[in-house]
Amino acid sequence: MNTIIESILNHRSIRKFKDEKLTEEQIRLIVKSALQASTSSNVMAxxxxxxxxxxxxxELYKVSGHEHVKNNAHMFVFCGDLQRINQLGNSVKNQSVQENLESTEQLIVATVDASLAAQNASIAAESMGLGICYIGSLRNDIQRVNDILQLPEYVIPLFGLVVGYPDQKPEIKPRLPLETMYHENRYKPFAEQQRFIEAYDNEMENYYENRSSNTKVDNWTEQMIRKFSKPTRMDVTPFVKSKNMNKR
Ligand SMILES: Cc1cc2nc3c(=O)[nH]c(=O)nc-3n(C[C@H](O)[C@H](O)[C@H](O)COP(=O)(O)O)c2cc1C
Known part of the structure; x- marks a missing residue:
């Protein structure tokens, strides 16, 4: 196994960091790694x-409620951004691009581009001995984050990424079995996935019972049903539309 794969397979989210900042050089290397990710049609949205x-x-900590948003070596916020293209069309080249920019397709492009960049950043940071944690809880109040960061139209905050020197070593969290997540040639019906999900529930019960902190009685199916049985962040849809994205 090569060192890149070793580092990827060693991933666990880090939520407690040492009190040590990143150097400018480290920040630049992480950002340059992010920027080198593939991007749809080179749009870099x-x-x-x-x-x-x-x-x-x-202020961002108050939105997320997570201590690691306050206590980290550095924090990035990844934003979907179609504003540059809008400016180039409308202000620079006098060519309307709005109809295209406001489609669901372009929201997907921006979200995928930002996510690929963020994962490159994460892998780069982890390869430098740093720990990372994504912060979706910024969307607990997406309008507030938008206002704090002064985002213009066609720009939306998607998630944060906190980075720092790990001050904990949590156990690696198991994933759903490959048989559930990877299908060949055709979609594998749910009935064929089910026994692997049951096996995963058993594995997760053991993981939660035996991990070194925050032990609990729980499994994946229970967690997912709890999570999805109540509406979450329903303000995100009107917010995104208010930024002139995902309108058509
Ligand atoms: C887009 C995204 C948003 C996330 N948001 C949060 C968050 O707000 N707070 C947090 O503590 N962890 C957050 N996480 C981390 C996940 O909970 C974590 O990746 C998942 O439970 C798997 O655990 P692992 O990363 O340790 O393997 C987020 C992860 C992703 C990919």
Missing amino acids: YTIIGVKDGIIKD
Whole structure:
């Protein structure tokens, strides 16, 4: 196994960091790795905002409710961004591009581009001995994050990524079996996936019971049903439309 795959397979989210900042060189290397990710038609439909200002970090912490948003070596916010293209069309080249930019397709392009960049950043950071945690809980109040970061139209905050020197070593969290997640040539009906999901539930019960902190009685199916049986962040749809994205 090569060192890149070893590092990828060693991933676990880190939520407690040592009190040590990143150097500018480290930040630049992580961002350059992010930017080198593949991007749909070279559109690069995202922007990364590095958060250094303690007051802004604190405001983002209040939205997410997670201590690691306040206490980390560096934080990035990944934004879907179609604003550059809108400006080039409308202000620079005098060519309307709005109808296209406002489609669901372009929201997917922006979200996929930002996610690929973020995962490149994560792998780069982890390869440098740093730990990472994604922060979707910024969408607990997406409008507030938008306002804190002063995002213009056609730009939406998607998620954060906190980085730092790990001050914990949680056990690696098991994933659904390959037989459930990887299908060949055709979609594998749910009935064929089910026994692997049951096996995973048993594995997760053991994992939660025996891990070194925050032990509990739980499994994946129970978690998912709890999570999906109540509406979540329903304000995201009107917010995205208010930014002139996903309108058609
Ligand atoms: C898009 C995204 C958003 C996430 N948001 C949060 C978050 O707000 N807070 C947090 O502590 N973890 C967050 N996570 C981390 C997941 O909970 C974690 O990746 C998952 O439980 C698997 O655990 P592992 O990363 O340790 O393997 C997020 C992960 C992703 C990919």
